[in-house]
Amino acid sequence: MGNVLRLVKRDLLRLLRVPAAWVICVGLVVIPSLYAWFNIVGFWDPYGNTKSIQVAVANEDEGTNSDMLGKLNLGDQIVESMKSNDQLGWHFVSRADALDEVKSGRSYAAFVIPKDFSRNLATLVSGDFKQPKLEYYVNEKANAIAPKITDIGSTTLDTQINNTFVSTASQVITATVNDKIAQVQGKARTAQSNATKTLGKSVGNLQSARDSIADLDATVAAARTKAAGAKTTLTQAQKQAAVLSQGLQGTSKLLTSTSNDLTKFSSSMSSTLDQGSRLLSQSSSKANVSVGTVAGKITAAKGTVDSAIETGKSVNERNAEVIAALESIEQSLPENSTVRSQLHQLINGRNGDGVTGLKHENAAAKQTLDNLSTLSDDTGRTATSVAGATNSLDTAVRNTLTTVDGYRATLGDTTMPQVNSGLAQLSSTASGLSGAIERQQGLVDQTSAVLDQLDSTLATTAKALEQTDATLGDIETDLKTAQTDVTALSTSDAWKKLTSSGKLDATKIADFMFSPTTLKTDTLFPVNSYGSGMAPLFTDLSLWVGAFVLMVIVKLEVDDEGIDGLTIGQSYLGRWLLFAMFAIAQGVICCVGDLIIGVQAANVPAFIATGALTSLTYLSITYSLSTTFQHVGKALCVLLIIVQIPGASGLYPIEMMPGFFRHLYPFFPFTYSIDALRETIGGFYENHYATAIGHLFVFIVASFILGLALRPYLTNLNRLFAREIEQSDIIIGEKIETPFRRYRFSQAIRALSNRTEYRAAIHHRAMKFARLYPRLKIGAIVAGIIVPIALIVLFSVSSNFVDASRKVVILAAWALWILLMIGFLIAIEYIRDNIQRQMMLGSMKDEDIRALFSVRSRLRGLALPMVAPRAASGDANARRPKHTASDAAAGSATNSATNSPGGSGNDDNAANDGNGNGKEM
Numbered sequence: 001m002g003n004v005l006r007l008v009k010r011d012l013l014r015l016l017r018v019p020a021a022w023v024i025c026v027g028l029v030v031i032p033s034l035y036a037w038f039n040i041v042g043f044w045d046p047y048g049n050t051k052s053i054q055v056a057v058a059n060e061d062e063g064t065n066s067d068m069l070g071k072l073n074l075g076d077q078i079v080e081s082m083k084s085n086d087q088l089g090w091h092f093v094s095r096a097d098a099l100d101e102v103k104s105g106r107s108y109a110a111f112v113i114p115k116d117f118s119r120n121l122a123t124l125v126s127g128d129f130k131q132p133k134l135e136y137y138v139n140e141k142a143n144a145i146a147p148k149i150t151d152i153g154s155t156t157l158d159t160q161i162n163n164t165f166v167s168t169a170s171q172v173i174t175a176t177v178n179d180k181i182a183q184v185q186g187k188a189r190t191a192q193s194n195a196t197k198t199l200g201k202s203v204g205n206l207q208s209a210r211d212s213i214a215d216l217d218a219t220v221a222a223a224r225t226k227a228a229g230a231k232t233t234l235t236q237a238q239k240q241a242a243v244l245s246q247g248l249q250g251t252s253k254l255l256t257s258t259s260n261d262l263t264k265f266s267s268s269m270s271s272t273l274d275q276g277s278r279l280l281s282q283s284s285s286k287a288n289v290s291v292g293t294v295a296g297k298i299t300a301a302k303g304t305v306d307s308a309i310e311t312g313k314s315v316n317e318r319n320a321e322v323i324a325a326l327e328s329i330e331q332s333l334p335e336n337s338t339v340r341s342q343l344h345q346l347i348n349g350r351n352g353d354g355v356t357g358l359k360h361e362n363a364a365a366k367q368t369l370d371n372l373s374t375l376s377d378d379t380g381r382t383a384t385s386v387a388g389a390t391n392s393l394d395t396a397v398r399n400t401l402t403t404v405d406g407y408r409a410t411l412g413d414t415t416m417p418q419v420n421s422g423l424a425q426l427s428s429t430a431s432g433l434s435g436a437i438e439r440q441q442g443l444v445d446q447t448s449a450v451l452d453q454l455d456s457t458l459a460t461t462a463k464a465l466e467q468t469d470a471t472l473g474d475i476e477t478d479l480k481t482a483q484t485d486v487t488a489l490s491t492s493d494a495w496k497k498l499t500s501s502g503k504l505d506a507t508k509i510a511d512f513m514f515s516p517t518t519l520k521t522d523t524l525f526p527v528n529s530y531g532s533g534m535a536p537l538f539t540d541l542s543l544w545v546g547a548f549v550l551m552v553i554v555k556l557e558v559d560d561e562g563i564d565g566l567t568i569g570q571s572y573l574g575r576w577l578l579f580a581m582f583a584i585a586q587g588v589i590c591c592v593g594d595l596i597i598g599v600q601a602a603n604v605p606a607f608i609a610t611g612a613l614t615s616l617t618y619l620s621i622t623y624s625l626s627t628t629f630q631h632v633g634k635a636l637c638v639l640l641i642i643v644q645i646p647g648a649s650g651l652y653p654i655e656m657m658p659g660f661f662r663h664l665y666p667f668f669p670f671t672y673s674i675d676a677l678r679e680t681i682g683g684f685y686e687n688h689y690a691t692a693i694g695h696l697f698v699f700i701v702a703s704f705i706l707g708l709a710l711r712p713y714l715t716n717l718n719r720l721f722a723r724e725i726e727q728s729d730i731i732i733g734e735k736i737e738t739p740f741r742r743y744r745f746s747q748a749i750r751a752l753s754n755r756t757e758y759r760a761a762i763h764h765r766a767m768k769f770a771r772l773y774p775r776l777k778i779g780a781i782v783a784g785i786i787v788p789i790a791l792i793v794l795f796s797v798s799s800n801f802v803d804a805s806r807k808v809v810i811l812a813a814w815a816l817w818i819l820l821m822i823g824f825l826i827a828i829e830y831i832r833d834n835i836q837r838q839m840m841l842g843s844m845k846d847e848d849i850r851a852l853f854s855v856r857s858r859l860r861g862l863a864l865p866m867v868a869p870r871a872a873s874g875d876a877n878a879r880r881p882k883h884t885a886s887d888a889a890a891g892s893a894t895n896s897a898t899n900s901p902g903g904s905g906n907d908d909n910a911a912n913d914g915n916g917n918g919k920e921m
Helices: 002-016 019-042 046-052 074-083 095-104 117-122 146-275 277-332 338-348 358-399 401-491 493-498 506-514 530-553 568-596 604-647 659-667 669-682 688-728 745-753 755-797 804-843 846-859 884-897
Strands: 054-059 064-066 070-072 089-092 109-113 135-138
Touching: 002 019, 002 568, 019 530, 019 568, 054 074, 054 095, 064 117, 070 117, 074 089, 074 109, 074 117, 095 109, 095 135, 146 277, 146 401, 277 338, 277 358, 530 568, 530 604, 530 669, 568 604, 568 688, 604 659, 604 669, 604 688, 604 804, 659 804, 669 688, 688 804, 745 755, 745 804, 745 846, 755 804
Parallel strands: 054 089, 054 109
Antiparallel strands: 064 070, 109 135
């Protein structure tokens, strides 16, 4: 850091010794600010001087005489209104003069009110409406902004005409209404009385409707209670049906077991009779026992069946009660309600034929139960017959064995089949009854669901009735209020405001119709003038120009006179600090001048500090580009300011710009400097100011990275560029003072190891490049000319580039192509120079090559001789560093290469300046 400060001190002393330099320094600091100050003053309040914009008005309106509107001449009214309006420079001439003034540019626009203007406008109230037309002429060639201002004037004029007509029509209509008011006042009182009576009657009707709703609500509540009772009954019937089904299933099983026993009995009896008549008497006793058992089981089965039948009858009776309850609910529901229709279909069937309804099912179940009762009685008689058959058997056995065959035939062919048939029929009947009961379960479930739906519907109905009652109550209240208002209408304040002595006030109504609304404007972050609003843009432009002027007027290259061991980084920082003093002064002076001429500042220190930081940011960018890329970098500085003027939202909102600028907007330093300055002028909001300042620091850091990291690698390229600029004898350039290395150490090793092979390889490359070089150079120049011309032609004739966004893309492509061609030409020149230097290296003696590197090593520890300060009239080269040893070594090393192809006799043959920090690409 010591060398950096010594470098700054040395350069300041150099400036102080030369009085003429003081004047230049003052100009560098002050003159760029003049751009901002003059533009801010010039744009201070441009819209306050619009009265100087000449607008010609030609009134040819002949007026009209309408039955409805009376005599009307809107043209004269418009002219009178314009004479009292100083927003534009209205002056009144004939049609011919107005058109001539617009064409010649003496007036920016002209309005012509045609002859039939009032007549056409009056047709609005007559029914045969014809659109009136106001003629507007504008000269867009005269100025870019003036037509926009006159457009606003035309819109204002159109609005004023419409409002004037509406106001006039309102006055006429009001006068007509006043003529009729006297005629209708009596009718109005009668109508008022009738309206009061009608409203009273309506209130009574609403009260009756609310009473009816209350009765209907009670009916709905009762229906819900009955539905709940029916559902409870259905639940009990469902439980009884389940018990009955289980009993019938047990009876069916018992009958099946009895039938099996009878079958076994028949088989056993047949076998016993077959054994012989001898055993008939012994078998008789067993038969009596078996028949008694059968008779007992039949009797037991009959008792079970009778119990099940009684249960079924009880369920059937309960079902009948439920059906009766449903019929009662059905009768209580409205005639056309959906729920009543569903209940009717459930009870009587879907088609009303009674075949599929609950009534039919319950009647069928009752008939089945009656049939089962009859069958049970038959079974009891059968059991009695079996018991009697036992007595007959005993008698027959005692009387004769000859009747055994007849009895067996009777038992096998008649008695047993009848018993089995009866049991089978009884079992089938029990199964059928069980199935019928199970089917009844489904109907019970369906009925329960219907009852749930009925309850939900009734609940919804009750809620709707409650809401309806509330609504009717509100309506009743409103009607009572309306009745009161109608009664007091004739004495109301609103009527008094619109009328005067019982008539409508035409003036008040016309004023209201002319301007029915009033716009209330609240300005956030107010700015005192248009100039203050434009100050950020003009200040940024001035500071950028100031930074760029430093790059053009002040030397960028740093010599090492009086400073030992000066490195590239130190020279870069030292010159930047010197420039920073000028940049800070530019920023402070520009911002202070802004404040003096009246620019608003919400925070004066922040405004000045932002200007200084902005100036340092622009200095960092322009300095890094100019030192790294020389003249090309300076051209980039100019290109950057060109694209930032429309692309940084300094004049128009960025949303109004073409897409090309909207995409580049976040990458411009102007964007964030303008935002920061606007915060200090209008007022701060959240962290907007800190965000903008942070982005400016990012640009500073990026610039230092470019200048300190990339620049050393472009040393040889910059020296080549500077040498060729000097050879032009036209373009101003600087000699590169950056320490450099003409040859890489690896190149020297190759030349020393095998000189013949090295020289042959370099010669081959040189010959090949020599053949290509003219073609590449001419091709680049031709392409650099033809492609831009082709883009210009495409831009001019193609309809695809009418849109501004596409035009900007073509312009950007044109500029990018030019830069690419320049870069290509620089690249081939650098390759040519590199080949020449390698050929020179191949022509050197081994001792010269070794001396080239050894001299540099020795000079690292040597202090350069100080040069005495020169007089003001001394030689301009008196301050140049005296690299005696280096120049001597380099000169001896290159003497043998003087006559080599591409050899150069300038001082660029020096290998290094002694610091050893040069780099080569």
